[in-house]
Every structure is written in C-alpha cells, then in structure tokens.
Amino acid sequence: MIELKNLSKQFETTDGSVEALRHINLTIQDGDVYGIIGMSGAGKSTLVRCINMLERPTEGTVLVNGRDMGSMSQKELRAMRRKITMIFQGFNLLMQRTCLNNIMLPLKLGGADKKQAEEKARELLELVGLPDKANSYPAQLSGGQQQRVAIARALVTEPDVLLCDEATSALDPKTTHAILELIRDINKKLGITVIVITHQMSVVQEVCNRVAILENGEVVEEGGVAEVFSNPRANATRNLIYPESADGGSVFPEGGQRVRVIFNGAVASREPLIAKMAVDCSILASILGASTRSVGDRAYGYMLLDIPGSPEDLAKAISYLSQTPDITVQVEAEYAAKEVDE
Amino acid sequence: MNFATAFTPERLQEAWDCLINEFPFAIWETLYSTLLATLFAVIIGLPLGVLLVTGEKKGIRPLPAGLMGFLNVLINLLRSIPFIILMVMIIPLTRAIVGTSLGTVASIVPLTIAAFPFIARLVESSLREVNPNIIETAQSMGASPLQIVMHVMLPESVPSLVTNITLAITTIMGYTAMSGAVGGGGLGKLALAYGYQRYRYAVLYLAVIVLVLITQIIQSFGTWLAARLDKRLKNK
Numbered sequence: 001m002i003e004l005k006n007l008s009k010q011f012e013t014t015d016g017s018v019e020a021l022r023h024i025n026l027t028i029q030d031g032d033v034y035g036i037i038g039m040s041g042a043g044k045s046t047l048v049r050c051i052n053m054l055e056r057p058t059e060g061t062v063l064v065n066g067r068d069m070g071s072m073s074q075k076e077l078r079a080m081r082r083k084i085t086m087i088f089q090g091f092n093l094l095m096q097r098t099c100l101n102n103i104m105l106p107l108k109l110g111g112a113d114k115k116q117a118e119e120k121a122r123e124l125l126e127l128v129g130l131p132d133k134a135n136s137y138p139a140q141l142s143g144g145q146q147q148r149v150a151i152a153r154a155l156v157t158e159p160d161v162l163l164c165d166e167a168t169s170a171l172d173p174k175t176t177h178a179i180l181e182l183i184r185d186i187n188k189k190l191g192i193t194v195i196v197i198t199h200q201m202s203v204v205q206e207v208c209n210r211v212a213i214l215e216n217g218e219v220v221e222e223g224g225v226a227e228v229f230s231n232p233r234a235n236a237t238r239n240l241i242y243p244e245s246a247d248g249g250s251v252f253p254e255g256g257q258r259v260r261v262i263f264n265g266a267v268a269s270r271e272p273l274i275a276k277m278a279v280d281c282s283i284l285a286s287i288l289g290a291s292t293r294s295v296g297d298r299a300y301g302y303m304l305l306d307i308p309g310s311p312e313d314l315a316k317a318i319s320y321l322s323q324t325p326d327i328t329v330q331v332e333a334e335y336a337a338k339e340v341d342e
Numbered sequence: 343m344n345f346a347t348a349f350t351p352e353r354l355q356e357a358w359d360c361l362i363n364e365f366p367f368a369i370w371e372t373l374y375s376t377l378l379a380t381l382f383a384v385i386i387g388l389p390l391g392v393l394l395v396t397g398e399k400k401g402i403r404p405l406p407a408g409l410m411g412f413l414n415v416l417i418n419l420l421r422s423i424p425f426i427i428l429m430v431m432i433i434p435l436t437r438a439i440v441g442t443s444l445g446t447v448a449s450i451v452p453l454t455i456a457a458f459p460f461i462a463r464l465v466e467s468s469l470r471e472v473n474p475n476i477i478e479t480a481q482s483m484g485a486s487p488l489q490i491v492m493h494v495m496l497p498e499s500v501p502s503l504v505t506n507i508t509l510a511i512t513t514i515m516g517y518t519a520m521s522g523a524v525g526g527g528g529l530g531k532l533a534l535a536y537g538y539q540r541y542r543y544a545v546l547y548l549a550v551i552v553l554v555l556i557t558q559i560i561q562s563f564g565t566w567l568a569a570r571l572d573k574r575l576k577n578k
Binding site: 052054074077078079080081082085086088090092093094095096097105106108109110137138139153157163 | 473475476478479480481482483484485486489493494497498500501571572573574575
C-alpha cells in the first residue's frame, strides 16, 4: 500500500517559489492500477517522482507498506528503488548497450551474479514478447519495442510497484493499446501495483481501476474509474473527459437545447436509442458529436444531442433517455448558463 | 628564405638522406611522447572531467561550491598559459620528476600538464551530452553516483569520448613539435633545429609534411573508430 499524506512540493526558481504540489492525500492499494491524470503542468510527474524520492517533497510523507520513504538512508532508499521501479515516456534505454545488457543493468547494480542475471533478463524478454531481440541495440527497435525492453528492465528486480510516467505518450494509438495490455497483464499475472501517469483519459479508461485528477498541484477528484467517468464533478475532470467542450462548443450553431448522454457501461447498441426516441416521443434529436468506446459489449463515452422544440420537449427527452440503464443525461453547462442569462 | 637555394639537387639529396637516417627515430619520438602524454593526461583529466559534471550543484553527487570553483579556476588558468611558456615555467617540476628538463622523456611532463586540463574539459563536454533522462532512470533503479558514472555516463559517451580524445592527440602532437624549440625531441626538433636554424628548408618542409600525414592518419582512425563504436547508428 502506498500512502501519500499531506504531500507538498515547492520549487525555487529565479521568479520565486512555485508550488508544484499542494497537500496531496492519496492511498493506493496493493494490486491497483491507479491512474493519475492531469494537463501538462498539473504536477503529475513531480508527484510520481516524490513516490520514489527522485524529488524530495517539501512537506508531507510518503509511506510504502508503512515505511517512510523520506526518512530512509541513501542505502535503504536504493534498495527500496529496486522494489518501486519506473518506466518513462522516452524509454530511456542505454543506447550503447544491447537489449539484454539494458535489462541486466538493475541486477548488475545490485551486485547479482552475471549468469543468473542473464537468465532472468532472457526470461523477461520472453515475457514482453521480444525473445529474439536480446542482442539488438535500442536504435534498431521501434518505439513500442523499446518500451517493452524498458518494461522488462523495470520488472527484472521483481518489484512490488511499477511507476509509469507518460509511458505511452510517445507511441501511436495501436502501440499504446498493446503496451497498456502488457501493463494490465503484468498487473494481473504478477500482482504488481501500477501507477499510471498520463494526460490521456483513454489510457486511464483502458487500464486503470482507480483515478485521481490533478489540477494545479491539487487532487480535485478521486475515485473508481467508472464512477468518476459517469459523474465527473470537477471542471478539470470534465475538460479531460470531454476535451472539445473546453472551447465552448463554438463549432455548433448558437442556441438550441443540448444534452450530453453519458454511456457508463450501457449494453451497447441493443436498441437504436435515438431512433427509438424519435418514434416514442416524436423528438427528432440531432447528434452534434459523439465519442464512445466499447469494452466487451458495453459502451463508454458520450453523445452530444441537440433537442429541438420547447423546454418541455427537452425535459421529456431527458427523462426518456434516463430510463435506459447505465446512461446519465446532463444538460450542457454552457447552454444552461445561457438560459439563466436570458 | 631563398627558395632558389633551398631546393637545389644537393639540398634535396641531403633532405632524402635525412629522411632515411633521422626521420624514423624522430617519428618514433613524436609518437611516443604524444601517446604517453595523452595517456597521463587522460589518467588525470578523465576523473577531473567526471567531477566537473557530477560535482556541480545539480549533479548526481554535488561537491562543495568552493572546491568546484577551485577546480574550474585551476583548469582555466592552465589552459590559458601558452604551451611554450608553460614548458619553461615548470622546468623545476620537470627536473624534480625526470631528473632533467631536456630530451623527449622530459617533455612528457609539460605535455601532460598542458593536456590534462584540456582533456578534463573535453570529458566534461562529452559527459554533458549524455541524456539526463537516462541518468534519472539509473537513479530510479537505485544506482549509486559511482555506478551511474561507471555503468551509464562513461559507456553512453564512448563515441563522443573517442572523438574528443582524437582531437586531444592531434593537439598534443602539435605541442610536441613546439617542445622541439626548448629541448624536446621528435619531428619538431628536426624541423626547428635542423631545418630552420641550419637553413635546411627542405628538411623543414619534409618534417611538416610528415606531421600532417600522421595527424591525418590519427584523425581518420579516430573518426572511423567513433562511428564504429556508436550503436545509435542503425544498420550495422
């Protein structure tokens, strides 16, 4: 279990001090795949570096299995870092060493026997699906393959926790998906707790079971992924989930009544929802935008609808749509605000 | 200099004899003083260059600011003294170490003193090229500062170090030629004492040509080796 208690971090710059993290309190249970999401500059990279003390917090404590990381000696800390390993956006492999040697490095640093280290490294190359790349150099590999090698390197010391700092941000969507699948596998098979730092909601959606949203160094929302997705409370969360609403929906015509239909695991496409509403209620909604993803046979995401007619029609549409299980309906914030003004 | 009298058939014959009789030993002297001085300068300069990077405020093992300041001033000071003056200035030191200030062996002392600050700066610049994220990654694995130097910084900068040491060797060879003016041996002595002072210009030119050739060979080899060692280049 990882506990962050009242964690704060200030950076001293020439323009004075900057508060990167403010009073962070989080608990990450063993076996979690925990997402920490935020825009650039929200402090997520600083936060993850405070966990393994690459950055020293200015205030507060980090407890890993009850042990205070901040008060450890250098030697204890180095030993601990073999159990809390990390992968990065830029992969950060040694470019002048073969993949095998890269993976063996953490064991060499720990003074392990060379033969055993090599055996273990080959095992991990197998696990990440690159058994034939032992003697290749990183420059000969694609980004996705390099990240696999980095993952193998991070797992070679048999850690309890894997920290992923924007580990898929430099990869294309397909490779991202494959790497996330690998991370999920590792979590399930090896029981390693994973902390995923990202700015992409899709990454959280795909692998995490819990998520914390970070904005300006503060946790603005925290909870189970499904729960946060279906009912985002903080503005930062909404901006991350519906990035296009951040620009005020200006691509759409002015006026009209807009609702956002959120699918939180609704059984997908068994019923033609919008068409049925047209038949049952005579409301001819137009779809202004949609972003849905199905996981198994369930739909996650949202659909933005324009509801013509009177406010009564709007109310009718909302109550009709809300009847479907696992669907929530919200009147669009901008529209609601406008109506109050008028 | 009179070109008409410098390259008469007799003079050219003389230069040819010199090439056969004197040059092989002079080349040998130039090479071994260059290489030994480079070796000693690397032995002192490499750790110093490492400290310049690791010891700074944001380095992996910060050292007291006073010590870093002292090292930087010392290096800059030695780098700013022209070699030919440095050589004369440290004659007492050379005597204390070698027993004499004359000859090829003695010239290795001032060559080393002149070259190690240069090497330290070159090593510093090579190590600064190492991707800082890789160093952070090593820290995240629990590597100690010494391990980071040995397992990450030095191996990752090998191609750059080879390029820079090649540069140092060619520069030091230039110094050995200068040392010919004040007691050193080798091609420099041949060019200055024999070619210049005794008006044997053909010998002077010949010595320069040989120096240029050796420099070319060393530089080409260094460039080739650095490229060969660099695993960042694909399709090898």
